[in-house]
Amino acid sequence: MRTQLAKKEDYTNKKLGKKEQEGYFTQLGRHIWKHRYMYLMLVPAIVYYLIFCYGPMGGLMIAFKDFNPIKGILGSPWVGFEHFKELFAMDKFYQVVWNTLRISVKRLIFGFPFPIIVALMLNELRSNKLRQAVQTTLYLPQFISWVVLGGIMANLLSTNGGIVNGVIQLFGGTPIGFLNDERYFEGTMIVSMIWKTFGWNTIIYLAALTAVDPQYYEAARVDGASRWSQLIHITLPGIMPTIVVMLIMRIGNLMQAGFEQIFVLYNPGVYATADIIDTYVYRIGLQDGMFELSTAVGLFKSVINFLLILGANKLARYAGEEGVY
Numbered sequence: 183m184r185t186q187l188a189k190k191e192d193y194t195n196k197k198l199g200k201k202e203q204e205g206y207f208t209q210l211g212r213h214i215w216k217h218r219y220m221y222l223m224l225v226p227a228i229v230y231y232l233i234f235c236y237g238p239m240g241g242l243m244i245a246f247k248d249f250n251p252i253k254g255i256l257g258s259p260w261v262g263f264e265h266f267k268e269l270f271a272m273d274k275f276y277q278v279v280w281n282t283l284r285i286s287v288k289r290l291i292f293g294f295p296f297p298i299i300v301a302l303m304l305n306e307l308r309s310n311k312l313r314q315a316v317q318t319t320l321y322l323p324q325f326i327s328w329v330v331l332g333g334i335m336a337n338l339l340s341t342n343g344g345i346v347n348g349v350i351q352l353f354g355g356t357p358i359g360f361l362n363d364e365r366y367f368e369g370t371m372i373v374s375m376i377w378k379t380f381g382w383n384t385i386i387y388l389a390a391l392t393a394v395d396p397q398y399y400e401a402a403r404v405d406g407a408s409r410w411s412q413l414i415h416i417t418l419p420g421i422m423p424t425i426v427v428m429l430i431m432r433i434g435n436l437m438q439a440g441f442e443q444i445f446v447l448y449n450p451g452v453y454a455t456a457d458i459i460d461t462y463v464y465r466i467g468l469q470d471g472m473f474e475l476s477t478a479v480g481l482f483k484s485v486i487n488f489l490l491i492l493g494a495n496k497l498a499r500y501a502g503e504e505g506v507y
Contacts, residue, residue, distance in 0.1 A: 245478040265478040274462070275479070282458040285368060285439040290432055293376040298425065300380065301387035302413065317388070320381030328378075332446030335374060336361065361447055364455040371447065371456070375440055386428065387421055394420035426503040434491030437483045459483050 214221055240255070245265055247258040269275055300320065307313045323331070338345050339360040347357040360370045398416045407415070441460035448456040459479060467476025498504070 242477060242481055244473055245481050247474065249473050261474075265474045266482070269475055269478050269482070277454070278457050278459050278462040281455065282437055282439045282460075285371065285456075285458065286436040288368075288372055289375060289439070290436070292372060293380065294429065294432055296376055297380040297383035298387055298421075301384045301391065302417065304384070304388060305391050305417070306409070317381075317385065321385055322381070323378045324382040326378070328442040328446045331374070331378065332443075335370075335447065339370070362449065362451055364452050367448070367452045368455055371440070371443060375443060378443075383428070387424060390421040390424035391417065423504060426498050426501075430491060430494040430498060433494040434487055436490055437487045 243255055244258075246260060246262060247255070248261050249255070249258045304313050304317060307316075339347070341347050341357040341359055341362070344357075346360070351357060358366055360366045394417060398420075399412055402412050402416060437459060439458040439460070441458070441464070444456055444458060444461055445464065448461070460483075463476045463479050466472045466479075
């Protein structure tokens with residue numbers, strides 16, 4: 183008798199579960215259809231990631247194989263973690279990892295707060311026309327490719343006829359090899375990266391500022407709060423979720439120090455300072471034909487980035503913020 187009741191109860195639960203699932207999928211379908219044009223706008227991004235991000239992930243098997251282009255990825259024999267052992271035994275590998283982390287951390291320290299400060303300053307401007315003009319001027323460098331910008335920088339910073347060194351010599355100084363001297367190359371990269379990208383990041387924070395309720399400022403002014411107090415107690419807390427998300431994304435990309443910029447600007451004379459993981463992968467993979475090692479390096483970098491973004495998101499959760507997920 184008990185067995186029959188148990189079977190009947192299980193059958194009823196399964197039936198209810200199926201109805202709940204059907205109801206969920208029905209609601210989901212209605213939601214997608216209602217916002218179909220919004221979801222349609224996601225299609226190009228989804229296709230991009232499928233083709234250029236998820237599709238090539240099958241090639242990660244090269245890191246665990248003795249790759250032979252004739253046999254292909256699937257036909258090449260497995261070697262396990264041999265390439266990783268070889269990689270971790272190379273002194274050059276630790277040098278490029280250190281260069282990558284050092285450059286990325288300096289960019290994070292000096293570059294991350296800069297667009298926030300600029301956005302707060304622009305938000306305090308009374309003239310909308312002046313704000314728009316400054317904002318447009320600031321984010322224009324984002325649309326200049328590093329190939330073009332690298333040529334401009336090479337001409338401006340050249341020790342032979344460059345405008346910058348011309349000004350230095352005019353004031354009695356000696357020419358500085360900004361792109362040839364290890365002492366100056368790293369600073370040149372960091373400053374140029376901040377100049378190129380901070381305008382675009384400023385727009386993100388300005389957009390976040392528009393979501394702050396103006397009634398908070400009105401109430402603060404009634405209570406006699408100064409503009410500085412409003413900035414500290416209303417503006418910054420209002421955009422803090424955006425700041426946290428941007429910080430998590432930056433920390434998750436610490437192992438990416440800017441391949442395009444460094445590849446355009448660096449030269450063998452500054453390899454000791456400027457050679458990062460991405461440029462190292464390019465040289466040993468495409469130029470030297472060591473596909474297995476380059477894939478192993480790329481996989482190592484991706485795993486570290488993944489762990490960094492998980493850790494940063496966890497810390498954000500502990501600090502009371504929402505995080506990325």
